Amino acid sequence: MSENAGSRNPLQLRDQPETCRTADAEERSAWQRVIGRFADNCRARSLFVLHYCTGCGAIELPPTITSRFDMERVGVSPMVTPRQADILLITGYVALKTLKRVILSYEQMQAPKYVIGFGSCTINGGMYWNSYATIKQLDQYIPTDLFIAGCMPRPEAVQEVFLELMRMIDAGKANAWRDYYRNYDHYLANQQALFGPQWHTPTDIVAEAKHYGLMGPGTTGPHTRLLDQHAEWALDRIPEDYPERGENERSER
Amino acid sequence: MRPENYKPVRHPPSHEYELYFGPNHPGIEGNYAIRVRLKGDVVQEAITDAGYLHRGFEKIMEERLWVQNVALVPRICVPDPVPMEESYARAVETLGGIEVPERAQWIRVLMLEMSRICAHLFTFGGNAATIGLYTNMFWGVTMRDLFLDIFEEITGARIYHMYITPGGVRRDLPDGVLDRLAAVLDELERKKPEFDDLFFENAVVINRATGVGVLTQAQALAWGVTGPNLRACGLAHDVRRDDPYLVYPALKFDIPTATSGCSLARMHVRRAEVEQSVRILRQVMERLRTVGGPVRAHLPNPLAWNVPAGEAYARTESSKGELAFFAVSNGGPKPWRIQVRGPSQMHGVQVLERILEGARIEDVAQIMFSLDACPPEIDR
Numbered sequence: 001m002s003e004n005a006g007s008r009n010p011l012q013l014r015d016q017p018e019t020c021r022t023a024d025a026e027e028r029s030a031w032q033r034v035i036g037r038f039a040d041n042c043r044a045r046s047l048f049v050l051h052y053c054t055g056c057g058a059i060e061l062p063p064t065i066t067s068r069f070d071m072e073r074v075g076v077s078p079m080v081t082p083r084q085a086d087i088l089l090i091t092g093y094v095a096l097k098t099l100k101r102v103i104l105s106y107e108q109m110q111a112p113k114y115v116i117g118f119g120s121c122t123i124n125g126g127m128y129w130n131s132y133a134t135i136k137q138l139d140q141y142i143p144t145d146l147f148i149a150g151c152m153p154r155p156e157a158v159q160e161v162f163l164e165l166m167r168m169i170d171a172g173k174a175n176a177w178r179d180y181y182r183n184y185d186h187y188l189a190n191q192q193a194l195f196g197p198q199w200h201t202p203t204d205i206v207a208e209a210k211h212y213g214l215m216g217p218g219t220t221g222p223h224t225r226l227l228d229q230h231a232e233w234a235l236d237r238i239p240e241d242y243p244e245r246g247e248n249e250r251s252e253r
Numbered sequence: 254m255r256p257e258n259y260k261p262v263r264h265p266p267s268h269e270y271e272l273y274f275g276p277n278h279p280g281i282e283g284n285y286a287i288r289v290r291l292k293g294d295v296v297q298e299a300i301t302d303a304g305y306l307h308r309g310f311e312k313i314m315e316e317r318l319w320v321q322n323v324a325l326v327p328r329i330c331v332p333d334p335v336p337m338e339e340s341y342a343r344a345v346e347t348l349g350g351i352e353v354p355e356r357a358q359w360i361r362v363l364m365l366e367m368s369r370i371c372a373h374l375f376t377f378g379g380n381a382a383t384i385g386l387y388t389n390m391f392w393g394v395t396m397r398d399l400f401l402d403i404f405e406e407i408t409g410a411r412i413y414h415m416y417i418t419p420g421g422v423r424r425d426l427p428d429g430v431l432d433r434l435a436a437v438l439d440e441l442e443r444k445k446p447e448f449d450d451l452f453f454e455n456a457v458v459i460n461r462a463t464g465v466g467v468l469t470q471a472q473a474l475a476w477g478v479t480g481p482n483l484r485a486c487g488l489a490h491d492v493r494r495d496d497p498y499l500v501y502p503a504l505k506f507d508i509p510t511a512t513s514g515c516s517l518a519r520m521h522v523r524r525a526e527v528e529q530s531v532r533i534l535r536q537v538m539e540r541l542r543t544v545g546g547p548v549r550a551h552l553p554n555p556l557a558w559n560v561p562a563g564e565a566y567a568r569t570e571s572s573k574g575e576l577a578f579f580a581v582s583n584g585g586p587k588p589w590r591i592q593v594r595g596p597s598q599m600h601g602v603q604v605l606e607r608i609l610e611g612a613r614i615e616d617v618a619q620i621m622f623s624l625d626a627c628p629p630e631i632d633r
């Protein structure tokens with residue numbers, strides 16, 4: 001037994017999709033559907049919003065969170081880390097520099113995750129329709145579940161959109177996040193159009209899609225193929241004098 | 254897969270490290286970041302990383318009509334938008350030679366002072382939250398909401414009013430709003446002892462904020478500090494008094510100062526300023542009950558308004574400091590050049606970088622909040 005364990009390459013585990021994979025819809029038994037339904041129900045009642053405010057909409061969040069409108073009574077509260085958050089609330093215009101961080105945060109969040117575009121700026125550029133520094137349509141870069149119209153929307157509108165999101169989650173309809181896996185190539189193409197062909201993030205979306213059985217017709221394509229090249233380029237770019245682990249040990253001796 | 258900017262580095266000894274503070278951080282006032290290099294928990298060096306909110310204001314404004322820009326200017330600084338509208342409107346009026354009716358001037362002062370109170374209440378909440386006192390945050394924001402209701406009644410919007418336009422204000426005050434404002438001011442004064450208990454007489458605040466982030470008067474003058482931050486160093490400089498605009502010369506108010514220039518002194522100055530603003534508001538309300546007349550000067554057709562060529566510089570005392578617009582017209586329907594002189598650029602970048610040196614990591618957020626810089630205005 002010990003021999004077996006020793007010879008097994010731990011990396012090979014990842015190539016066996018059967019060992020750990022979320023079942024496809026057809027494969028799900030009635031029992032699993034019941035559990036899924038129950039999970040959706042619970043999920044809708046405990047939502048955490050990532051505490052990242054991109055634009056001017058940030059000023060209406062303190063009133064929404066604090067005593068007057070108090071979003072905690074509908075079961076939504078702020079969360080400081082992306083990995084524990086469910087909702088990414090994009091509060092207004094997104095400058096290019098911010099968009100990079102938004103995409104990084106979005107990819108770090110664990111599915112199921114929901115994106116809400118807050119204010120006209122996320123819908124069509126709003127006030128900044130002719131600005132050279134902001135993006136115009138948020139859903140070209142990350143899939144968005146809901147938008148709030150207005151410049152700037154009132155706290156009541158923010159609460160209403162949370163309630164609407166809960167209804168959607170409860171009914172199993174808030175599935176925009178699946179689209180990111182199914183059509184990753186489309187989103188990546190738009191991101192690369194902005195940031196150049198060198199753009200890539202530390203998260204391996206294609207591998208995740210494979211792992212969770214979320215591959216779709218648009219997951220891979222010409223743009224994701226560029227990513228594979230980057231992996232090789234990145235290896236080339238490590239400076240010559242970068243100490244290998246072995247070297248370090250030797251120099252210490 | 255490695256991120257684009259990944260560079261393997263030889264790590265320095267582990268007691269020296271670098272922290273990326275923000276942009277997603279509850280102790281940051283907005284979408285803004287600071288890179289702090291630490292030794293133990295003492296800051297060795299702080300480098301600000303702005304640009305997350307850049308929209309290219311000065312360029313966009315050149316591409317829109319003079320009147321269209323009225324909707325754009327309040328968005329420069331989110332917590333305190335009215336001084337932006339006022340500065341821009343005054344710059345355009347100077348260029349066009351427009352006389353603002355008296356009633357409009359009083360209404361403008363009313364809006365400006367209400368906005369100052371709102372911004373200061375917000376800063377109180379934020380500043381207290383950075384040292385872990387969340388009750389203040391809740392109270393400050395709720396108190397501010399009462400003022401936002403008045404704003405909404407007057408202008409139709411809670412945050413961005415777009416109410417002050419070149420030539421006056423958009424419309425007259427609704428009936429009975431002055432009584433409701435008086436009630437809100439009474440409520441604020443009634444709550445004041447409780448706010449004091451919670452913040453200024455709180456042992457936690459006194460111990461954490463006294464002598465932290467000290468700015469001397471010489472430093473403040475050399476680095477272009479204005480507003481409450483400068484007054485906390487003992488210099489009574491206030492644009493409302495030194496370069497008066499609107500009807501400020503007719504109003505009685507003091508310019509509060511402090512001497513120590515630390516975090517707590519800055520908050521004390523803000524507290525006193527709220528008191529002065531209440532005093533100003535009461536005088537304005539009294540005058541508004543008697544002064545009548547139009548609230549808007551006659552303007553040419555705004556869609557085809559060629560503002561006469563020339564240059565104008567209009568400064569206003571905002572809650573953050575001295576704010577100014579420099580407008581150049583070449584006689585066309587659009588501005589030829591607009592330059593914004595915002596106070597936050599100095600406070601949030603130059604000053605912050607310097608006074609953070611030697612501070613401790615737990616005070617970084619607090620120092621930043623006590624300077625009251627406004628990231629959207631830094632980036633514009």
Ligand code: SF4
Nearest residue numbers: 092119120121151152
């Ligand atoms: S929609 Fe309006 S309030 Fe919201 S970010 Fe854009 S300009 Fe600001």
